[in-house]
Amino acid sequence: MGKILIIDKDIDLCNELSDFLTQKGYEASVANDSKTGFSLFKTFAPDLVLLSIDLPGVGGLCLLDWIKAINNDAKVIIISAFGTYTNVKLAFKKGAMDFFVKPLNMKNIESKIKSVF
DSSP: OOEEEEEOSOHHHHHHHHHHHHHTTOEEEEESSHHHHHHHHHHHOOSEEEEOSOOSSSOHHHHHHHHHHHOTTOOEEEEESOOOHHHHHHHHHTTOSEEEESSOOHHHHHHHHHHHO
């Protein structure tokens, strides 16, 4: 169906999302830090990225800039516990297509992903 890259420091959440998406027919890959995430973005060539703001190393919003520099058409959804007005506004300004606040509602995530594909 499509390739989805999950970049989040929460290993349990990554595994939960990966398992959920795989069951739905997507190919999922996981990274737990920005460096690995950026490397996977270049090699895995995902159709969609689920990206956390709070990452070890470079933060998610900076990583969003890097992703958009490589592929301005990249589809990125922010997933974060830090759903402040400033973060949401900045994420959209940098090119995120949506912003979901943790804890995630899997039905809402699934609906959004279906609309992307």
